[in-house]
Amino acid sequence: MIDIKRNVIFSLENRKKNGVPVVENVPIRMRVIFMGNRVDFSTGFRIDTSKWDEKKQRVKNGCTNKLKQSSSDINTKLQEYENNIQNIFKIFETQDINPTTELLKTEFKNLFKDDNEKEKSSKKGFLKVFDEFTKESGRQNDWTYSTFEKFASVKNHLIKFSTKLSFDLFDEKGLNDYVIFLRDVEQMRNSTIGKQIGFLKWFLRWSKQKGYNKNLAFETFKPKLKSTPKKVIFLTPKELKKLREYKLPETKQYLERVRDVFIFCCYSSLRYSDVNNLRRSNVKKNHIEVTTVKTADNLLIDLNNYSREILDKYKDIHFEDDRALPVISNQKMNDYIKELAELAGIDEPVHETYYKGNKRIDTITPKYALLSTHAGRRTFICYALSIGIPVQIVMKWTGHSDYKAMKPYIDVVDELKASEMQKFNLL
Template sequence: MIQIKRNLIRSIEKRKKEGILISENVPIRLRINYHGNRVDLQTGYRIDIAKWNSDKEKVKNGAFNKRGQSSSDINSGISDLEIVIEDLFKSCEVEERIPTPQEIKTIVKNYKTKGVSGLQEKNEITLFEVFDLFVKINKKLNDWSEATISKLLTVKRHLHTFNPELKFSDMNQEGLADYLIFLRTEKLMRNSTIKKQLGFLKWFLRWSNENNHHQNEDYKIFKPKLKDAPKTIIFLTEEEKKKIIEVYIPESKQYLHRVRDILILLCYTGLRYSDIYNLKRSDIKENHIDTTTIKTCDNLIIEFNKYSKAVIQKYKDIPYENEKALPVISNQKMNDYIKELGELAEINTPTRQTYYVGNKRYNEDKPKYELLGTHVGRRTFICTALSIGIPVQVVMKWTGHSDYKSMKPYIDIADETKKSEMNKFNLL
């Protein structure tokens, strides 16, 4: 996912009449600067210059304009407009593209046409406005990551595509079933993906119900049966790790050296990509890493082994921005480059992925390198640790897992690995 730097500036338009600055009933403008572009938008609101706070970029408390709109109505209306624009940018970041100025103008025009910006009075808050509120409030309360926000904005986008006029009353048993079919037939989603989408939707419907935005509780009893295959855990075997460590990297692909180092560190610490990305020099101690995880806020102490220590030592004297300990690139690029590294190392064992779309089962065989990403490091660490006999409770202290249920798939893999290793005696 890319990050688009932008800033939104509210200001009063400076207009003159016969050489004299107009000071009453002046339009409020919203200017967006991003990626070398400047877009000026009319908010649809006006205010006297004397009633405008330039420092805070808002109408002064208690002020009214000529149409009788209060400062709270105007400031809130402009904030709503900014949320719509931010949603567009965040969606574009997920899609890894830069929105055009015309695209911004069009989405703002469509938003105004619906009468939710302040050009018309709002009679009732809509489902999509409540969704914006849901994201805005919980982002502040729970310090949501950009990844969580992006996932929720994707949910909102799917709902809007399904029905731009969607209401809470539409989310009954029939409506939810129609939405499920839409995700399957229009968005071509697998059952596993649909489960996640419905989980996010139910989360929003539960929150909005608890906060008295609707009384429709059909979501509580909507439990469709979606077939799903057991999740395949992709990890690197000892032989595959050796291949990656020893593979020759050509001069034209020198960037893969750092990618390999970070992958090795993931494989020998069990940390998530987000924790490696945010690792600070202050987290590095003499014999261990002492860090608080981004996802779960767990404090972890992970002792060094010779592989993890070697990577840390390699970069210890190289300065990076924000006191970061390592040269970690974006997750998307990292995933792409790990696949490239895996192909170079000939990690090409045919690997089967099984999934369901509706009741139809699909089997998809791919070379293993196509399935590699940053996630493979943590999974490799767990599988390796269990297979060499490290007690599961010790592994859980390193990884931050809180229950055995989440560790069971790894334990099953470790058991299978031990069986295959024992069979080697039969070849003697």
């Protein structure tokens, strides 16, 4: 997948009348800069220069324009435009498209076509409908890169499954055949197959609502997929200390920044997407304020000595887009975390059980090979619960909205407490 660097800037147009700059009712422009290109879009809004916040690139709170449009309404629409542009680029990236300025203009324009202009024929090609689904759902739900990648993967599996894809194909027999294909050809675990079927159902449900899909077999299709709870991979306090204090060899100094970012996640609960999006403006004296990428939750996360120390370490170093920390791509970071943890000796054998069909498979893997950026968030949650911080407070920091999402972590902590209690038997 390609990575397209871009920047979206909102500003007032530079207009003059009789040689004097216009300061009233000035058009708001959206400028998109990418790959050496620059494209300007009209937002359709105007505002006086005195009511425009150039730093925030938004209308000042409480202001209105000549048409009595409020700052809230205008700023919401500007944010929507920016989200749309970002989603278009995400699609370009997942489909390995190097866009031209004309292609960007066309895709942006297509977002605002009247729904009546869209083809409603059920004969429309299956894959064309799938592409429409990802584009429209991605825009409406503000999908992350990860979600676009998941559905790009779903599309690839469907293409491999059949050269004659159609909605009629996915009757009960076709759905069962697809499950067998994912198990035997794609070699997926039952838990992964369950997710893939869920993604397919999402698409088929959307297609039904749009009038493309008349085959409703998916609504009652529930394959029996034996599975076990997913293992929660996290660092124990001893392992975290070991990783934190490990002295890097001279030839491995490139791992220092990766370790700092990962440890920051361990002490702040941030996902990769949120630490990557963390700006200096989000960092306050005793806390950070973030709007999460995945759920758009507004979180206030208190700093502790470790998280504050890492932020202070990089406060005077400039990073692209005014990021607070030296974050690299998620894939590279995952590779380096495994390398770092192996060097530090975090190699406790982890036993996992999963199923392929009815076949039970047991594996033993060194912990370092299972670590990823998300293990930082899991480490924070497990450690916070183990030292007695109430679940409700942890959920305020992490953004979890219900107890169900926290249950796997609570179960892990309960297991840890039970194993610790057994130490009394050795006395």
